[in-house]
Amino acid sequence: MKVSQTIEKKLPGRPKEASGEELLRYEGLWVDTFRGLRDGNPEGETEIAAVPSLFIKRSGAGQEQLYIEGFGKPPRVIRQQKFSTTPDELRTWRSRVQKEHDQFEEAMLNPAPVRIKVAAIPSESRLWAALKRAETATQVRRIYSQSKIWLKPRLEFPNGRFIEYWPFRRILYKGAEAFCRAKLDPRYPGRDQRKSGDYRRVEYLARVMAGLTVRLAPSTAVEMLRKMKHAEQCICWRCLMQIAPRYPISLARFLAEGNWFR
Ligand SMILES: [Zn+2]
Numbered sequence: 001m002k003v004s005q006t007i008e009k010k011l012p013g014r015p016k017e018a019s020g021e022e023l024l025r026y027e028g029l030w031v032d033t034f035r036g037l038r039d040g041n042p043e044g045e046t047e048i049a050a051v052p053s054l055f056i057k058r059s060g061a062g063q064e065q066l067y068i069e070g071f072g073k074p075p076r077v078i079r080q081q082k083f084s085t086t087p088d089e090l091r092t093w094r095s096r097v098q099k100e101h102d103q104f105e106e107a108m109l110n111p112a113p114v115r116i117k118v119a120a121i122p123s124e125s126r127l128w129a130a131l132k133r134a135e136t137a138t139q140v141r142r143i144y145s146q147s148k149i150w151l152k153p154r155l156e157f158p159n160g161r162f163i164e165y166w167p168f169r170r171i172l173y174k175g176a177e178a179f180c181r182a183k184l185d186p187r188y189p190g191r192d193q194r195k196s197g198d199y200r201r202v203e204y205l206a207r208v209m210a211g212l213t214v215r216l217a218p219s220t221a222v223e224m225l226r227k228m229k230h231a232e233q234c235i236c237w238r239c240l241m242q243i244a245p246r247y248p249i250s251l252a253r254f255l256a257e258g259n260w261f262r
Contacts, residue, residue, distance in 0.1 A: 019214075020228060021236075026213045027225055028237035029168055030206035035255055037131070037150040038198065040123030049111035055104045057097065064093070066100055070107070072114065124150050132183075132190075132201065137176035144173045168213045175212040182208040182218040199252035237261075 050071035058065050066078040078100065080093050127143050127150075134140045144151050151172060155165035172179060182205070183190065189200040204222065211221020230239055230246045241259070244250045254260075 020224060022214050023210050023216065023221060023224060024228065024236055024238075026168060026210035027206050029166070030209040030213070031202060031251070031255075032261070033150055033166070033169060033209075034128065034202045034206055035199075035260060036121065037124050037147070038128040038202065039125070041118075041121040043120040044118040045115050046118050047113045047115050050107070050114045051111040052104055052107045055101065057101075064097070066097060068100060068104060071111070072116075121149060124148070127151070131205075135180060137180060140176035140179055141173055144169075144176070168209075171209060171213045175209070178212055178218055179205075179208065182222075185219060185222075187219075187222060196250075196252040196256035199255040202255065203251050 052068070052070045054067065054069035054075070056067040058067070063082060064080040067075060068078070069075040078096070081089065084090060084093055124147055127147055130143050131140065134143060151169055153164055153166050153169040154162040156162040182188065188204050189197060192198075192200050207222045207225045208218040210225070211218045214221075216224070228245070230236065232246075234246065238244070238251070239246050241254065241261070242249070243254045
């Protein structure tokens with residue numbers, strides 16, 4: 001059987017089209033990476049829902065018992081009194097079980113918000129400075145390999161396991177040459193001496209890297225992101241942080257004042 005159809009020729013290493021949305025998302029991720037490399041994260045607090053985790057009722061022959069695991073609390077085991085056989089004792093036990101169960105369900109459905117501490121993450125400012133100085137791909141790759149935190153694509157656990165949490169960071173290694181070339185572009189604010197100057201470099205380099213991540217030429221990505229319009233109902237990272245282009249404060253100023261997602 002012959003089927004005539006136009007098969008889109010897949011050019012190696014080139015997706016059909018990079019959406020502006022994806023580009024914008026990676027811009028945010030790369031800003032996070034370079035900003036973190038430069039400044040690290042201070043200790044912070046975040047609010048999460050305290051969802052209880054486990055409720056087990058063990059019955060059968062003899063004593064019944066409840067096993068309840070709340071949020072951030074040691075588990076509780078409640079045992080029925082031995083030899084509680086009178087109707088009154090049984091009724092008391094039943095209502096106790098019911099009460100614990102209701103409380104658990106209520107906490108499941110309406111978990112109370114709790115604030116938890118988020119540990120500080122140190123900067124790797126030495127690597128940020130080196131990245132700005134780097135002139136060759138080899139230098140960039142060496143810097144990438146030296147990073148223990150911010151340029152690593154993997155989140156590692158003490159037991160030796162890991163997850164590939166930031167796969168996009170590998171693009172810095174792969175695109176090391178394009179990264180160096182992009183710093184020669186006149187749009188790179190290499191000599192901006194203002195306090196916020198370094199954050200303009202963060203923004204520019206994040207745009208370059210976002211482009212490389214979605215396989216766009218860095219200069220195309222820089223232009224696309226610079227001219228991007230954000231609708232009034234836009235909920236991208238920039239609009240959520242209330243910065244340019246929809247809001248008057250620029251990313252560079254916002255970062256220079258020490259703000260970022262925590
Ligand atoms: Zn937006």
